[in-house]
Amino acid sequence: MAIGPGDALLTDRVAVVTGGSSGLGRGIAEAFAAFGARVAVWDKADPLHPVDVRVPEQVDEALERCIDELGPPTILVNNAGGVFHSSLLDTSPNGWDALIRSNLSHVLLCTQRVARSMRTSDQRGAIVNVTSIEGLRAAPGFAAYAAAKAAVLSLTKTAALELAPLGIRVNALAPDAILTEGLLAFAPDSADDLGAMVPMGRAGEVDELAGAAVFLASDLSSYITGQVIGVDGGTGAAGGWYPHPVDGHYILGPAHEHRPTIAP
Numbered sequence: 574m575a576i577g578p579g580d581a582l583l584t585d586r587v588a589v590v591t592g593g594s595s596g597l598g599r600g601i602a603e604a605f606a607a608f609g610a611r612v613a614v615w616d617k618a619d620p621l622h623p624v625d626v627r628v629p630e631q632v633d634e635a636l637e638r639c640i641d642e643l644g645p646p647t648i649l650v651n652n653a654g655g656v657f658h659s660s661l662l663d664t665s666p667n668g669w670d671a672l673i674r675s676n677l678s679h680v681l682l683c684t685q686r687v688a689r690s691m692r693t694s695d696q697r698g699a700i701v702n703v704t705s706i707e708g709l710r711a712a713p714g715f716a717a718y719a720a721a722k723a724a725v726l727s728l729t730k731t732a733a734l735e736l737a738p739l740g741i742r743v744n745a746l747a748p749d750a751i752l753t754e755g756l757l758a759f760a761p762d763s764a765d766d767l768g769a770m771v772p773m774g775r776a777g778e779v780d781e782l783a784g785a786a787v788f789l790a791s792d793l794s795s796y797i798t799g800q801v802i803g804v805d806g807g808t809g810a811a812g813g814w815y816p817h818p819v820d821g822h823y824i825l826g827p828a829h830e831h832r833p834t835i836a837p
Contacts, residue, residue, distance in 0.1 A: 580792040584609035587646045591626045592653030594618045596753040600779035601786045613639040626653050626679040645694040648790045649687040651680045652703040661716045669717045676721035697740035699790045702729050706749040706805050733799030742798040744789045749805035750776040772807030
């Protein structure tokens, strides 16, 4: 079976993107539209149709509106999430629950609702979960967030197996340092610092994550399910090795100039 440029297109497909009003979600929604999809954004910050994806009734209403206005969705991107610093010993039950609801619970809720719609309408589909590299490594100060993201990765694999007989593929993206307006507002001088820790030498752009999402939503990935793609410039592969700021050789640990170079 030969492939062609048209296999990357999402023409006339209906896509739902949660948390799509800003940042990574907006980049994905815009990319899907550019590749031909009709896109519904589910975001509590949407000025026209706010949707809190943590609330079942609001998700049900949003899905019904999507079907009525755009058609049954065949693509779902679970991107909504939130984070705040909370050390392990200081995390309260309320704080833990808030982070789990913001980063994990809605993934199950939206996946259930949209996958049931796909099954009812006999539509093959693709689900993409935007998680984080923090789900694959330790994250001091962000225990609940990292635990939720790790759970999303596990859920991705289980969902891939359970939904495969329905023709629904489920995969995940695990970004690391991606330059969003939120990140730049929080740390305006962070781009160079982040780039120093990335093997490719720079932080990522939103469109680079969006490109991976288009791939997983399109027919180019028609035999891929249950997988996690790191969109991280190589930091996951690095596993703690950093390029030395002077000679570029890799060292194990923070890349301070006074540390000796250790060639791998």
